[in-house]
Amino acid sequence: MDDYLALCEEEGRKPDVPLKGSFNVRPGRELHRRAMFYAKRRGLNLNTVVSDALRRYLDREDHAA
Structure with missing residues (x-):
């Protein structure tokens, strides 16, 4: 963490x-x-479905870039 904060200070930007x-x-x-x-058909909750879909989308985008 200290290294990250030092890098931010060095680069003149705010930490995330x-x-x-x-x-x-x-x-x-x-x-x-x-x-x-x-979600109901698969015995999942809506949050799990949305999180899984977002993860798959972003993983596919990361591999395409």
Whole structure:
């Protein structure tokens, strides 16, 4: 942590603020409904479905770049 803070100071920038790990998503009614039924069919909660989908999307993007 000290190294990170020293680097930020050296580069003249503010350290990143830790994220709390949650955010609101507004997918619209139809996508929300589809995601809810998808989760229910698989015995998952909606948060797990959204987190898994976001992870897959970002992993695919990371490999494409």
